[in-house]
Amino acid sequence: MLDRKMYKALEKLLGPENISEDPAVRTTYSYQWCVEVDRAWRGESPTRFGHLPAAVVLPKTPEEVQGIVRLCNEHGVKFKALSTGFGAWNAVSSPEAIQIDLRRMNQIIEINKDNMYAVVEPYVTNAQLHSQLIKYGLMHHMQGAGPQTSPLASHTSMVGPGFTSSATGFSGRNVRAVEWVIPTGDILRLGSLTSSDAWFSGDGPGPSLRGVMRGLMGAMGGLGIFTKVAIKLYPWPGPPDWRVSGTIPNYEFEVPPFWKMYVINWPDWDAFEAGYYQIAEANVAMMAMSSSQEGLATMI
Ligand SMILES: Cc1cc2nc3c(=O)[nH]c(=O)nc-3n(C[C@H](O)[C@H](O)[C@H](O)COP(=O)(O)OP(=O)(O)OC[C@H]3O[C@@H](n4cnc5c(N)ncnc54)[C@H](O)[C@@H]3O)c2cc1C
Known part of the structure; x- marks a missing residue:
């Protein structure tokens, strides 16, 4: 009480x-x-x-x-x-x-297709954002926790790898400007928001506070509350809608004709590591994930 x-x-x-x-x-x-x-x-x-x-x-x-x-x-x-x-x-x-x-803070504030960022509130889910972005031929980095989780929580506050990390990186690398209620109760606006109402940059003017804001893993709610975040966007290499039929557990997803799926079996961990670096550097896989219990098979 x-x-x-x-x-x-x-x-x-x-x-x-x-x-x-x-x-x-x-x-x-x-x-x-x-x-x-x-x-x-x-x-x-x-x-x-x-x-x-x-x-x-x-x-x-x-x-x-x-x-x-x-x-x-x-x-x-x-x-x-x-x-x-x-x-x-x-x-x-x-x-x-x-x-x-924060479930009442559930708005997509802006999708800026020219400057390739989206501004979201905490309770916007990855699924909601993705379904809007593909209409413009865009996508965002979605953390692997799933479509029902919050891109704001991931980008500002917690961890950040996802299935498309080989192409879109880590949540912490995709943050642009933020609106942040810091532990004193003051509202801090970082990046381009400090000198304008534009959200395109997370840094400056002057020293960046992005490292303090989330470091590698995020402060997990220990450093105040983020109320809006701008997220970097990427080109969506697919059609403007998902071609899905059936329903869980028997649904089918139509793989677009210009996509291919491969399963690679690596002989050992050294080959796995070297291969992953090559896949990422060649920029050929939108998605790469370990797909066996031992981790030595990769699906891209
Ligand atoms: C089964 C499972 C699989 C997962 N897989 C992955 C994965 O592949 N990749 C990955 O990165 N993470 C993963 N996670 C961890 C985590 O759930 C994710 O990081 C996810 O992004 C959190 O989103 P959420 O909306 O559930 O956040 P929440 O659970 O609501 O919050 C996550 C943390 O951030 C804090 N927080 C939330 N919102 C705010 C805010 N507005 N301001 C300040 N702090 C806030 C919370 O206090 C909490 O500590 C997984 C978790 C589970 C349970």
Whole structure:
């Protein structure tokens, strides 16, 4: 339970329908894939239920996010943001913390086909963005966690390899300008946003803060909250729609005539490494992934 003064202030900021201390709601947020692994390592019973957050809040605007962070600072309460919430790392790590669920921030703000970037909010999924981009013959780097996860979370805050990494790299390399509510509650705009309202660059003027912002793996919610990000785009080497028939598990995908699929069997790890470098440098594979249990087969 939150301090009543803080609860009232949050209720006023967000509206009563966008804050909850209901045990059923809080329990839902505590149920996370992978918690059982951590618990088993600690010798505890392997349940998927972690800490219940003290409350759950659903902001809609960067200013509301800013207000929540300021109230947390004022009352000494920790907070944890989630975008689509795929795994234990988005859950609170102590019961005194509140969960900031960003699902109401769900807009594709801009698709700039000339300068090849898209600006998205936290709850836009890879599938939503991709289905808009292919209409323009464009695609983005999609992290391997899947089409239902958030490109904003991946690009700003967590890890970043995906099936197209041989062509599109790593999430951290595809970030352009960002809008970021830092832990003090101030709104920081990085890159070209510092001197204009354009999102095309993540650096400057002056020293870049991209390294501080996410480093290699991302701060996983430990450095404030990102409310918008611009993502680099690439040419989409396919038709403007997916030719799919049937449904799960018996669906079929029509491979475009100018695509080819190969399975390569490597004799050993040295050949695997050398081969992967060659595939990436030759720029011939949009997608490359290990496809056997031992990892020594690659599908491109
Ligand atoms: C089965 C499985 C497979 C996965 N495979 C991959 C993979 O191939 N490649 C890969 O890169 N990752 C992978 N992951 C890890 C992770 O789920 C991804 O990195 C994914 O991008 C997270 O997206 P999400 O929308 O679920 O983010 P969330 O789970 O919502 O957030 C991820 C982290 O970022 C923080 N965060 C989220 N939104 C914000 C925000 N707006 N501001 C500040 N912090 C924020 C959260 O607190 C959390 O720590 C996998 C996870 C699972 C469970």
